[in-house]
Amino acid sequence: MTERKPRARSGRRSGESGTSEAILDAARGQFAEHGYQGATIRGIAGVAGVDPALVHHFYGTKEALFAAAMRLPVVPGEVIAGIAKEGTGLGERLVTTALTIWESPEVKDTFLGLLRSAMTSEQAALMLREFVADTVLTAIVRLGGLDRIGNQAEAQYRASMVATHLIGLALTRLVLGLPAVTSASVTELGATVGPAVERYLTGEVAIPDRLTPT
Amino acid sequence: MTERKPRARSGRRSGESGTSEAILDAARGQFAEHGYQGATIRGIAGVAGVDPALVHHFYGTKEALFAAAMRLPVVPGEVIAGIAKEGTGLGERLVTTALTIWESPEVKDTFLGLLRSAMTSEQAALMLREFVADTVLTAIVRLGGLDRIGNQAEAQYRASMVATHLIGLALTRLVLGLPAVTSASVTELGATVGPAVERYLTGEVAIPDRLTPT
DNA sequence: CGTTGAACTCTACAAGCGTTGAATTAAGGC
DNA sequence: GCCTTAATTCAACGCTTGTAGAGTTCAACG
Numbered sequence: 001m002t003e004r005k006p007r008a009r010s011g012r013r014s015g016e017s018g019t020s021e022a023i024l025d026a027a028r029g030q031f032a033e034h035g036y037q038g039a040t041i042r043g044i045a046g047v048a049g050v051d052p053a054l055v056h057h058f059y060g061t062k063e064a065l066f067a068a069a070m071r072l073p074v075v076p077g078e079v080i081a082g083i084a085k086e087g088t089g090l091g092e093r094l095v096t097t098a099l100t101i102w103e104s105p106e107v108k109d110t111f112l113g114l115l116r117s118a119m120t121s122e123q124a125a126l127m128l129r130e131f132v133a134d135t136v137l138t139a140i141v142r143l144g145g146l147d148r149i150g151n152q153a154e155a156q157y158r159a160s161m162v163a164t165h166l167i168g169l170a171l172t173r174l175v176l177g178l179p180a181v182t183s184a185s186v187t188e189l190g191a192t193v194g195p196a197v198e199r200y201l202t203g204e205v206a207i208p209d210r211l212t213p214t
Numbered sequence: 215m216t217e218r219k220p221r222a223r224s225g226r227r228s229g230e231s232g233t234s235e236a237i238l239d240a241a242r243g244q245f246a247e248h249g250y251q252g253a254t255i256r257g258i259a260g261v262a263g264v265d266p267a268l269v270h271h272f273y274g275t276k277e278a279l280f281a282a283a284m285r286l287p288v289v290p291g292e293v294i295a296g297i298a299k300e301g302t303g304l305g306e307r308l309v310t311t312a313l314t315i316w317e318s319p320e321v322k323d324t325f326l327g328l329l330r331s332a333m334t335s336e337q338a339a340l341m342l343r344e345f346v347a348d349t350v351l352t353a354i355v356r357l358g359g360l361d362r363i364g365n366q367a368e369a370q371y372r373a374s375m376v377a378t379h380l381i382g383l384a385l386t387r388l389v390l391g392l393p394a395v396t397s398a399s400v401t402e403l404g405a406t407v408g409p410a411v412e413r414y415l416t417g418e419v420a421i422p423d424r425l426t427p428t
Numbered sequence: 429c430g431t432t433g434a435a436c437t438c439t440a441c442a443a444g445c446g447t448t449g450a451a452t453t454a455a456g457g458c
Numbered sequence: 459g460c461c462t463t464a465a466t467t468c469a470a471c472g473c474t475t476g477t478a479g480a481g482t483t484c485a486a487c488g
Contacts, residue, residue, distance in 0.1 A: 010467035012454035019465075035334040037251045041446060051467050056447065058465090116333040118390065120249040125390055160386065160394035161406060167390075168382020172374070176332065176339055176381075180374035184422055191420035192375060196410040206405035208398055223483075227435070234435095255476065265437050270477065272435090 008051075020058050023048045027055075027069035031113030036066055036121045063123065070110055070127055072134075088190070090143055091198025096190035097139045098166050102174070103186070112174060136163050140201070153211040161200040169193060234272050237262045241269075241283040245327030250280055250335045277337065284324055284341055289315065289349060302404070304357055305412025310404035311353045312380050316388075317400070326388060350377050354415070367425040375414040383407060 013019075026047035030039035041062060045052040059065040088096075102111045114131055117124035137159065169189065172178040181189070199205060227233075240261035244253035255276060259266040273279040302310075316325045328345055331338035351373065383403065386392040395403070413419060 008467070010452045010465095012452085012465040017465075035251075037249075038334045040444080042444085052446085053448080053468080054466060062446065119330040119333045120252045129390060129392070157394045157398075157406075160392050163392065164382040164386045164395060165379050165410070166382070167385055168378045168380070171381055171385060172378045176343060178343070178374050178377065180371045181378060184371075188420070188422045192371075192422075195420075196379070196413065199410065206402070206409075208402040208406075223437080227484075231435080254474080256474085266476090267438080267478085268436060274477095276476065 019048070019050060019054070023050060023055055023058060023065075024069050027065055028109040028113055031066065031069060031117060032109040033112075034116070035113075035119070036117035036124055038116075041065075066117070066124070067127075070114055070124075072110060072131070073106055089194055089198055090201060091196070092190045092194030093143055094136075094139055094162070094197055094201075095166070095169075095193045096186050097143070098136060099169070099173075099186045099189060101135055101139075102170055111170070115170065115175060132163050132167065136166060151212060154207050157207060157211055158200050158205065161205075162197050165193065165197060165200070233262070233264060233268070237264060237269055237272060237279075238283050241279055242323040242327060245280065245283060245331060246323040247326075249327070249330035249333070250338055251331075255279075280331070280338070281341075284328055284338075286324060286345070286348070287320055289321075289352060303408055303412055305410070305415060306404045306408030307357055308350075308353055308376070308411055308415075309380070309383075309407045310400050311357070312350060313383070313387075313400045313403060315349055315353075316384055325384070329384065329389060346377050346381060350380060365426065368421050371421060371425055372414050372419065375419075376411050379407065379411060379414070 023044065026044045027039070029047060030044045033039070034043075041055050042052045044065075045055050048055075055065065059068055101107055111131070114124055114128040118128040119125075140159065140162070169181070173181045173189075184192075237258065240258045241253070243261060244258045247253070248257075255269050256266045258279075259269050262269075269279065273282055315321055325345070328338055328342040332342040333339075354373065354376070383395070387395045387403075398406075
């Protein structure tokens with residue numbers, strides 16, 4: 001009875017522990033839940049069942065850990081492959097594709113972490129911009145939109161409107177929890193929002209003069 | 215040379231100092247810049263040129279200060295009055311109205327503070343929902359949309375789509391800083407986004423079955 | 429003029445943070 | 459079977475944070 005609470009012994013564990021991956025997982029979860037500032041190394045270590053110093057040993061600083069945790073496990077090909085069912089419009093497929101990717105288990109925490117952190121961290125904002133550009137532009141290209149537009153600035157503008165709407169959708173659905181948006185299914189949202197997105201991609205849209213040189 | 219740095223004497227100041235308002239202003243600025251967690255009482259006090267304890271004396275806890283700072287100076291009537299020029303479509307007017315209000319000096323810091331804080335604070339998320347509902351729904355009503363729809367659930371769904379798009383616009387413009395969105399004028403954005411919003415309000419939109427009882 | 433109360437600063441505490449260095453234990457190559 | 463190297467915990471530092479209490483100066487009222 002010399003030791004009451006049986007603490008974990010120090011020193012290396014037997015076998016492959018997979019601890020560094022567990023730490024990354026815990027980090028993604030905490031960043032997704034509390035954002036960059038709200039998540040603490042101690043909290044992450046706690047979830048991973050590990051001493052805080054170990055987190056530091058593996059990843060150095062908190063910033064580096066964030067960068068490592070938010071790095072995508074390459075945009076999951078399976079998810080994209082399973083989508084894009086024919087028969088529906090381009091915009092609709094884009095919306096359902098984006099939502100499905102963002103809500104897929106492999107990506108959700110990363111996306112949420114970036115979204116929450118981007119509000120207060122310039123670094124995270126940059127990463128989120130890249131992330132959205134990656135997923136949305138990739139999806140656009142893969143689904144075959146925006147390819148006919150020669151004017152680069154106009155294409156940029158149109159794509160930004162799409163991104164704007166989709167990010168708003170993610171925000172009201174995943175973070176803010178607007179009832180009407182959370183209770184709708186991905187398919188329903190695709191049907192409702194799809195046409196608006198499609199108009200931005202290929203429809204008649206007011207483009208600022210300065211972007212369309214005579 | 216007994217005292218190097220001339221510190222402010224303690225005790226009450228002469229005349230009306232208006233300090234409590236200065237603190238609220240500073241708080242709005244800091245919350246807008248860093249979000250709820252990122253803003254510190256010491257930082258706010260510093261901007262207001264005041265001892266941190268005074269902030270506490272006036273507003274009690276940080277949460278209470280946040281609530282006090284984020285309370286709207288009643289939606290500025292001047293701003294709303296100066297908008298809604300005839301000749302453009304309903305959606306276009308809604309977009310320009312919302313953007314103009316949110317970017318007006320009286321409201322901008324409050325809105326940004328709520329937007330940044332809502333990502334990590336449930337309290338702030340609630341306030342943001344109310345805020346958006348207030349400004350957007352107020353504008354919708356004032357501009358005369360959505361009044362013909364009898365079905366309450368459908369109206370809710372349509373309005374949520376509008377809010378979704380507008381919040382996305384605010385986010386990419388004010389927080390994320392997407393170049394194509396920040397460099398456009400409010401008028402240009404109104405022309406581009408307006409039709410999409412108008413469609414949600416009065417157009418032909420796919421409404422989930424469960425919302426439209428036969 | 430004296431007293432009460434509000435505005436204001438000082439000092440300090442307890443808690444939590446990211447980070448560090450040293451100690452302990454196991455794995456892997458020679 | 460030793461010896462290096464990696465994984466792991468421990469204890470602690472220095473800093474910042476929100477908050478509390480006590481003290482100081484002024485305004486206002488009788």
